Amino acid sequence: xxxxxxxxxxxxxSQALYDVxxxxxxxxxxxxxxxxxxxxxxxxxALSGHLSAGKGQIEWMGKDINGQAPFDRARQGIAxxxxxxxxxxxxxxxxxLETAFSALxxxxxxxxxxxxxxxxxxxxxxxxxxxxxxxxxxxxxxxxRALLLRPKMLILDEPTEGIQPSVIKDxxxxxxxxRDRGEMAxxxxxxxxxxxxxxxxxxxxxxxxxxxxxGSGDELATSEQAKELLAI
Ligand SMILES: Nc1ncnc2c1ncn2[C@@H]1O[C@H](COP(=O)(O)OP(=O)(O)OP(=O)(O)O)[C@@H](O)[C@H]1O
Ligand SMILES: [Mg+2]
Numbered sequence: 001x002x003x004x005x006x007x008x009x010x011x012x013x014s015q016a017l018y019d020v021x022x023x024x025x026x027x028x029x030x031x032x033x034x035x036x037x038x039x040x041x042x043x044x045x046a047l048s049g050h051l052s053a054g055k056g057q058i059e060w061m062g063k064d065i066n067g068q069a070p071f072d073r074a075r076q077g078i079a080x081x082x083x084x085x086x087x088x089x090x091x092x093x094x095x096x097l098e099t100a101f102s103a104l105x106x107x108x109x110x111x112x113x114x115x116x117x118x119x120x121x122x123x124x125x126x127x128x129x130x131x132x133x134x135x136x137x138x139x140x141x142x143x144x145r146a147l148l149l150r151p152k153m154l155i156l157d158e159p160t161e162g163i164q165p166s167v168i169k170d171x172x173x174x175x176x177x178x179r180d181r182g183e184m185a186x187x188x189x190x191x192x193x194x195x196x197x198x199x200x201x202x203x204x205x206x207x208x209x210x211x212x213x214x215g216s217g218d219e220l221a222t223s224e225q226a227k228e229l230l231a232i
Contacts, residue, residue, distance in 0.1 A: 001026050001185050002047070002153060007056035007066075009039075009046050016042040017209045019056070023202075024153065027182035029175060031196040031220070032189045033230060034206035040189045041083050043206070044157045047187065048080035049073045060153070074103040077152030081159065083189070085142040089131030093122055096130050096141055100148035108150070115144045118174050136167030143174065153185040154178065160195055168195065175199055193230050197221040205229050 002024040009017040017039050024030040032040050045051040046058060049070035058066040065073055070080070087096050094111070101109040116123035119140045125133060133141060139159050146154055156175070160168045172195060179186055179199075190196040196203065200217035205226060213225050220226055 001061060002187070003057070003059040004047070005057045005059070007046060007053040007058065009042050009051055009053050015209065017046070020211055022204050022211065024185040024187050026152065026185050027179065028201040029179050029186045029188055029199045031200040031203040032187065032206065033191070033193070033196055033203060033226065035191065035230065038206040039209040040206060041157055044080065044155050044187070044189060047155055048078060071103060074149055077149070078155070079146035079149045079151035079153070080155045081142045081146045081157060083157035083161065085138045087130040087138050087141050089129065091130055092127050093130060093133070093141055094126045097145050097148060100145045103149055112148065115147060118147070118177070119144050136163045139163055139167070139171065143171070151184050153187065155187045157189045158191065159188070160190065160192060172199060191230065193220070193226060
């Protein structure tokens with residue numbers, strides 16, 4: 001479904017990704033791992049359209065989308081939850097959710113109650129401002145907003161970063177549930193091997209902008225190479 005082939009990405013004269021290839025399939029969690037600064041976020045931005053690849057192809061549903069704007073990709077079912085969450089702190093939870101609507105046809109512009117089944121805390125906090133939520137609640141809000149797009153691919157950039165363990169567990173459960181429904185590809189950026197190994201069907205590890213290891217989720221749990229590459 002997603003096929004990234006031999007992609008290079010640069011910030012001006014400074015190259016951040018070299019010859020990166022990866023796939024992500026509907027119904028699977030594909031984990032992108034690697035230490036700080038190896039290029040994980042750069043790769044996610046190339047998938048979401050916030051950056052363009054200077055070389056290579058990014059194919060989604062058989063079509064090269066490299067060069068398309070984020071908004072156009074969102075309309076093709078690609079939803080991106082950026083690192084640091086990026087919710088609007090002055091808007092209420094409800095208004096934050098509604099910001100997803102601009103990429104949806106009018107008939108679909110309502111908050112699916114299912115969102116509150118996944119994230120009950122958001123229903124309780126609908127009228128609160130985004131800035132009043134804890135980090136974990138903000139992360140759940142950001143994921144909920146992405147899900148309102150009814151994505152075919154959900155990109156999560158370090159959803160567990162700086163979040164308390166109980167909420168990490170809840171987020172893990174939601175990711176599993178979404179995977180098991182088989183309606184979307186999930187691309188999950190993680191630095192924590194344990195969390196990734198529990199969820200991953202496939203993985204890639206980046207090191208200095210290059211893919212240095214790939215494999216199945218089962219292999220990740222026992223991979224000595226992964227342990228070495230991810231040790232801080
Ligand atoms: N806007 C930018 N301009 C120039 N260089 C950048 C920019 N953003 C990132 N970089 C560089 O690109 C490289 C990859 O950064 P990136 O943010 O993709 O890493 P990351 O793996 O997501 O790191 P982290 O785990 O800290 O989130 C780093 O060397 C970083 O300094
Ligand atoms: Mg990052």
